[in-house]
Amino acid sequence: MLDGLRKRPRLTAILLAVLLAALPFIMGFGLGNSWVRVLDFVLLYVLLAIGLNIVVGYAGLLDLGYIAFYAIGAYLYAWLASPHFGLHLPFWLVLPIGAMLAGVFGVLLGSPTLRLRGDYLAIVTLGFGEIIRIFMNNLNAPFNLTNGPQGINLIDPVSVAGFSFGKPLDIFGMTLPPTYFYYYLFLAFTLLAIFVAMRLQDSRIGRAWAAIREDEIAAAAMGINTRNMKLLAFAMGATFGGLAGGLFAAFQGFISPESFNLWESILVLCMIVLGGMGNIPGVILGAVLLTVIPEALRYLGDLQRATLGHVVVDPSDLRMLLFGVALVAMMLYRPAGLLPSRQRKREFAAEDGVAEQEQADLYDAKA
């Protein structure tokens, strides 16, 4: 069946479009409206994962502080569209400003790390991520910029042509909660991000990033300005993160530093690694799985109550446990990710092939 779909790309696209359009209704009526909310978060995480994939997957720069850019986008939205400063700018103005500010911070935080690679880069970016969070936590005095750990409340919802996404809508005898509208908004931005990321990968810029990932000295010897290309990767990744942050702030209506901790950075990185670094479908799959599975595991609590009468293992503990097991299993059996990119697949397969060949040669030599 998959083969049939591959041969008919137009039909596949139409089916996919219909499915994506109908998905919130299927989930909402099938599993309950809380699942539409889960869908919204899936899309936000896909957006984040695609952004981080530019930095980690394309350019090979291990960034453990990515969530800082999500935070910057979210806080900028809160500052410009909430009672905190009494500003209520429209979202179509605030979102681009937030994305651009995050991009600028991408360059600012990226520039001191240009000489670093691998472990060292990871540690420094991890530090930057924490610094941003701690700033947000403490910038309520002397001037109240972030309202500290209490966070900023009553952030304006997105509103298009006088229609506010913040209130439910009664239509055709149904009441649609805001999560439905945000689904389509997020979907639009996610599709745009996928388009941009794919175009970038298959371009002069994308090849330069890949070259830097493979061998930075050789890349420079081929005329690539490695400094600018690395900063560009940081900036592009951060821009996507800032965009996701702005959407998150509008959607939640409330943000606090707690939403932007180290765990979130690691989670987004895990999505990329699990799905298949560098490969957009893999990254999407990783983001979907790591958002949906924890939600689905909540049902295990109800299951235990129904079968055993009380909750033996707290589902949230179980989530972490299964998450760990899944990652270990994946590293053992599918180290290139669930949907690896063409090249990484060959890279890992090749090593096996070479090892086998070497074994065979060894036997030949003995015989």
Next chain:
Amino acid sequence: MSAMSLLQVSGVTKRFGGLAALEDVSLDVRSGEIYGLIGPNGAGKTTLFNCMTGLYSLTSGEVKLDGAPLQGLKPHQIVACGFARTFQNIRLFANMTALENVMVGRHARSRAGILGAVLRGRGTRAEETDIRDKARHLMDYVGLHNKGRALAGHLAYGDQRRLEIARALATEPKLLALDEPVAGMNPSERRQMSELFQRVRDGGVTLLLIEHDVKLVMGLCDRVAVLDYGRKIAEGDAASVQQDTAVIAAYLGGSPA
């Protein structure tokens, strides 16, 4: 007449701490020639390459390409000036395809930015087609027919050497510096490579060649310089260098008579 000077290296010294890897080295490579750089292990040949191509900064001295100073420029700027190189220990982009490796070489000669990449307008599409065509042409030129889709890391050793040359040629150099391009090859492969070098030179690219295989250097190079302990001990045409007592001493040991 090919007596026009293309690369002028004058008084180049490179010290690592107290160790002088290069001491007052001067070379003059003329346009259109194949210039050999030989010397025993550790003589400073690769260090000189790294100094010329911007990987190391000079302690003192000057490097000029076509009259324009190169010292202080970054490696990518030196490539843009028309000076490309290969590496002694092959440095391909192992997990990219062979063709993509050569396409990366076109980076300095193309310009599409972020907007061009995303919008992919007519100009960008034409540029991409041009990059691909030129890369394919270069693959054929160095003798890698139909190997464009293979991963660079999977190519046979000799093909990897060829690919590195194709990738360097993609930058449209005036001067191509090859660091031991036939190391580890058998005699028939060496002969083929030597033919390739001549073809490249006849195509208008000046070659600067580090090589250990004295026989190949003598047969191929118009002029040869010999480095020993970071100093140039001889320079001239192949025959005269071979007779030089200092060179014989450096290679065979003992003190020059």
